[in-house]
Amino acid sequence: MKILKEGDTKKVACNTCGVFQNATFQLRDVPFSDGSGLVKNVLVGVCDVCDSVAVIPHQSTPVIKKQLDKLRRPLEGRVPSHLIDILNLASDQLGAATDFVPSLIKFYIHALSKNEMPASELSGLLNSELAKGKATKRISLKGRYIVEEAEMVKASAHISSTTELLKSVVLKINDDILVRKRPECIKALESLVAATA
Ligand SMILES: [Zn+2]
Structure with a gap:
C-alpha cells in the first residue's frame, strides 16, 4: 500500500465532473453520504477542477471507521x-x-x-x-x-x-x-x- 502525503496528486475518476481529472490530496471535513455525521480533517483526493472529494485513500479508512463507530448505538x-x-x-x-x-x-x-x-x-x-x-x-x-x-x-x-x-x-x-x-x-x-x- 502506497502511503500518500498532503499535496500528492493523482489522476482519478471524478464523479462530479464525470471524467478523469487531476486530484490533489488534502485534509478535508467529509460528511457521510446519509448526512448522519462528519469526519473531520481526513486525507482525501480533491478534484482540481470542481473541488469535490473524488477519492478516499485506503489510509484514511481507519479514521472514518472510528468516526462511524462513535455513531453506533451503545x-x-x-x-x-x-x-x-x-x-x-x-x-x-x-x-x-x-x-x-x-x-x-x-x-x-x-x-x-x-x-x-x-x-x-x-x-x-x-x-x-x-x-x-x-x-x-x-x-x-x-x-x-x-x-x-x-x-x-x-x-x-x-x-x-x-x-x-x-x-x-x-x-x-x-x-x-x-x-x-x-x-x-x-x-x-x-x-x-x-x-x-
Ligand atoms: Zn471534478
Missing part, C-alpha cells in the same frame, strides 16, 4: 446497584481500576458469543438472590461488535432482554472472578488489564 441496560459493585470489585481483583469495567463485560460477551464460554448457564444465574433488586444504575457499552455479539449470546442463552443478559453476565463474572476465582479466567483477564492499563 448496548444499554439498567441493573441493581450491587451488580455495579460486583463489577468494580472484580476489576479490583484483577488489578485494574473501575474504568476497566466496560472492557470486562465486553470480554465476557465476546467470549460467550464465540462459545469460548458456555452461554447455557447464564439463564440459571438469573434465579439467584443477587439477580434481584431495584434497577437503579445504568450499564452502557460502546463498541464495533458489542450489539451484534450480545444478540448472539441472547439467542444461544434463551434470554430475551438486554437487561437480563447484562445481569446474567455480571453474575457470571461474580462467580468466575470473586466466588470461584477461576484461574483460567483470571489469567486471560489479567493479560487484558495489562494491555489496556
